[in-house]
Amino acid sequence: MTNEIHGHPLVATIEAVTIWSVNAYCQTKSLKLTSNLVTRALDGLFVLDLGQIYNGSYCGVLLSYLGAEVVKVESPAGDPTRWRVVGRETHPFVMLNSNKKGVRLDLKTERGKDLFLRLVERADVLVENFAPGTMQRLGLGYPELERVNPRLVYASGKGYGSTGPHRDYPAMDLTIQAMTAVMATTGFDGHPPVKAGIAPADFMGGVHLAASVLAALYQRERTGRGQLVEVSMQDALLPSLTSALGGYFESGGTLPEQTGNRHNGLSVCPYNVYPAKDGWIAILCMTDRHWQALCRLMGRADLADDPELATTPGRCAQMDMIDEVVGDWTRPQTKADLFQLVTGAHIPAAPLVHLTELVADPHLRERGMLRDVDHPTMGRVTVYGNPLRLGDSEPVEPRAAPLHGEHTDEVLREHLGLPDEELRRLHEEGVI
């Protein structure tokens, strides 16, 4: 660490200036902050977030929680997720856009594009997840922006990526789930395919995109240059299918695709969601030790002693019998009692939790992963905390998502120095 500026006058004045001014100052002077000024991983970085719906927006909110200044740039129409409810923001929008500043900017006007390019000059990262070709049609593809700012990390979230025969297919979470066999492998054998209740393609895509940005920022420390990074939602989703693909390859494609609540490769047993008196309980035995402990709880020394059941492959061969035994044992008990009993024996287990319970979950609340903030049109609203916990980084207290264009003037004034008169004119012309 040789190029820090210990004792430089910057240290004394730092608290009087805003983060983005520090960023600008350091970029200008090619200096880095001294370590005692860095309280978060991405302090001083400036991110232009063109993300919309879930994928890009999630990438942006992760970067904001790492300390970056994230400016969400929306068209005059706004993020499609913002307006699905009449008269106020939607919960999904507010949940994925905490901490961001909101800028309304019409990139289809020459003036709007020009202002955007001036922001790009000062930006460290741009995030976008438009349909294929959109940025190119706007004249805002990577080659154009690289010319404006070679230090820019340009992050492109796409459904299928920019190469390969499917690159131009329109893509959303539902279609990626269909195309990546998530639906084919969810649900009970012989029943209709069913999607996951989560949006795994959008969010796997979004967090992989954030990881790519961070890798490129790290590389920039050594090369001095940004780069184009890309994540295909399908690529990002694929590895989470490892159990099903493993089962497919191991069996030569003879296993059923849908395995209900059993392991998707049918290669762990017990592994299921068993009935309880008042709901359901998930129990699984990853190791032979877990199985021995479960047999003790069930009072089934005979099974514990059966050499045919001593190993995972042996138990998998008698899955129906074992699931019946475990289910008969769980059925008359409450899920709370079972949970305490089974986890008390260090066997992985969990009661099946409903949304009503989840939103009040004392654990997620204590960790600050679910928390309430005040929003101007919605009042008190629940948002996510930061899933990336860095021990030596000061936590970011979440700020409610911006209104449409809430910080347009502020950002253009502070980053580009636009005078009030010009801002007024841009508003009149509908550019901002």
Add this chain to the structure above:
Amino acid sequence: MTNEIHGHPLVATIEAVTIWSVNAYCQTKSLKLTSNLVTRALDGLFVLDLGQIYNGSYCGVLLSYLGAEVVKVESPAGDPTRWRVVGRETHPFVMLNSNKKGVRLDLKTERGKDLFLRLVERADVLVENFAPGTMQRLGLGYPELERVNPRLVYASGKGYGSTGPHRDYPAMDLTIQAMTAVMATTGFDGHPPVKAGIAPADFMGGVHLAASVLAALYQRERTGRGQLVEVSMQDALLPSLTSALGGYFESGGTLPEQTGNRHNGLSVCPYNVYPAKDGWIAILCMTDRHWQALCRLMGRADLADDPELATTPGRCAQMDMIDEVVGDWTRPQTKADLFQLVTGAHIPAAPLVHLTELVADPHLRERGMLRDVDHPTMGRVTVYGNPLRLGDSEPVEPRAAPLHGEHTDEVLREHLGLPDEELRRLHEEGVI
């Protein structure tokens, strides 16, 4: 970028030495590589991967694809996923451990622990996802390792994290799905809960952990210090539930939790998987323009012109009718024809793909996301490529996962300089 060493003799000799020697050299000299030597984001970084099963292993493989030297350290028993099939590695193990070197090391012996600490001294990153308390019991918690190497980024993947009332619960993907309402929100209303066919908690946890590592490495560039980073699988999974949580909050908890293949907040319509003559097709209309285009395809000008159906909330109010109309239109057609027709009109759609089709998917093959490598015990085997595409980074050609302890001698010799005689003794004593 002031502290690079343009023209330094290192440049001339670089190709003759191995990556880890460069790393060691640069650490010793406090130098950075010049930009023309950096071909990948994490070139020269040394990662100790104690990851097991899916979560930690996925984090490690992502770092390997970014150019880091990743050494997977396994106990004499080996990663539980390695041995689920008798006599050879399993497919899941091989799919998640490409590019890594394999070291067998008994951390429960004093000598093994001592060797490990010497590796830690030279490491940039450590990844672990053991059960809560395991590393502490081994005397390898963050405070101990920070003393050995303050530049170390110590990445801890946990089920519920190290704080909060649930912190000590044993956790696996299945239990996190249960505890985070993924099961409660998957499947058809009135039917049993069902888990997702993927392992979203493991993989969301793994990629968030990789993102945390990258953020901490970036912060280290400015502070000179590593830190403890932690990702709870539950925290990482939670945001992907945004549609369901949005629907819950918007409706005051009155929506059904399980919505089959409909949007989990029931706030987009059409949005479903519709029957085709030979399977299923997913179709959704995120915008009013999509709806208008779909009505044209269906020859239903009457619906296109109905002002009550012109907006998303209006269509959601008549979801049953619309799903019936769309289903009646799709039922007599093949999924391939429908796919071409609907995506041709720029409406997001996808045929439901089965595992047999997925493993041969020409798009995933062309992008190199699914690719075949040779493995000593398994022959030709399919593994994942890199979902993190960095435009200016040279791609890593995947190398098959290591055998148990395949590189023990090599790593201990090259990183710690152990002579052959000592290696022989350590083998005899069962330490390695």
